[in-house]
Amino acid sequence: MTARHASEGDDASPVGADPSAPGAGSRHWFEDVADHMGPAYLRYSFTRGTDQEVAFLIEVLGLEAGMTVLDVGCGPGRHAIGLARRGIAVVGVDISERFVAVAIEGADREGLSSMVEFHRGDARRMVGDGRFDGRDLDAAVSLCQGAFGLGGPPDVADPQNLGADQAVLEGVRAALRPGGRVAVTAFSSYFQVRWLEEQDHFDAAGAVNHELTEVADPAGMRVPAELWTTCYTPRELVMIAERAGLVTDHVGR
Numbered sequence: 669m670t671a672r673h674a675s676e677g678d679d680a681s682p683v684g685a686d687p688s689a690p691g692a693g694s695r696h697w698f699e700d701v702a703d704h705m706g707p708a709y710l711r712y713s714f715t716r717g718t719d720q721e722v723a724f725l726i727e728v729l730g731l732e733a734g735m736t737v738l739d740v741g742c743g744p745g746r747h748a749i750g751l752a753r754r755g756i757a758v759v760g761v762d763i764s765e766r767f768v769a770v771a772i773e774g775a776d777r778e779g780l781s782s783m784v785e786f787h788r789g790d791a792r793r794m795v796g797d798g799r800f801d802g803r804d805l806d807a808a809v810s811l812c813q814g815a816f817g818l819g820g821p822p823d824v825a826d827p828q829n830l831g832a833d834q835a836v837l838e839g840v841r842a843a844l845r846p847g848g849r850v851a852v853t854a855f856s857s858y859f860q861v862r863w864l865e866e867q868d869h870f871d872a873a874g875a876v877n878h879e880l881t882e883v884a885d886p887a888g889m890r891v892p893a894e895l896w897t898t899c900y901t902p903r904e905l906v907m908i909a910e911r912a913g914l915v916t917d918h919v920g921r
Contacts, residue, residue, distance in 0.1 A: 702764035741814020745771025794839025829874035837912030
């Protein structure tokens with residue numbers, strides 16, 4: 669999905685993130701997974717297309733050298749560093765302290781430290797956080813369920829299971845300049861139900877897929893892991909973007 673910060677004439681009102689957003693103040697379920705993987709995350713097959721993904725982002729978001737991008741759920745920095753190589757500055761945020769450390773080390777190795785800043789933070793709580801809020805950034809990305817879609821198990825206090833992801837998008841909006849562009853990826857509910865695997869359990873009410881899997885550390889040690897991914901239909905993506913004060917330009921397959 670690509671969207672933009674509502675600019676003058678779009679008739680969208682600012683919406684603040686609820687300080688009681690799901691998981692606020694507690695350890696996020698993904699932190700244990702990230703702590704175990706560390707730099708081994710960059711060995712997984714889905715990271716091999718990073719250069720093509722960066723090129724696509726530059727094209728679809730109209731990015732140019734000298735601009736600044738917010739990378740929400742930046743992980744170990746693969747997209748951020750790729751953008752920095754093209755002269756685009758990046759502000760990265762990730763809830764995993766381990767991933768942030770890996771990202772900083774990667775930028776240092778490539779001599780790109782002046783082009784990136786990585787912060788350990790909760791993407792659901794960017795509104796009111798001066799590291800992000802009011803920065804007037806040119807664009808934002810949240811890719812490969814870096815933050816959007818990783819709210820966690822269904823929450824009885826949030827039966828529609830929209831609170832966590834809406835808070836992420838509200839934080840994105842607060843960080844962007846008027847007219848700033850956004851690219852977000854999400855798992856498809858249609859795909860998940862059609863290709864449900866034995867290790868998956870899909871909760872239709874909250875559209876959360878619970879997966880039992882294994883993750884490996886840099887030495888190859890594999891441990892069991894549980895993953896919770898919130899899935900969306902195209903219509904739901906448009907609706908949650910509008911709730912967060914963003915104007916949707918395009919929803920892809």
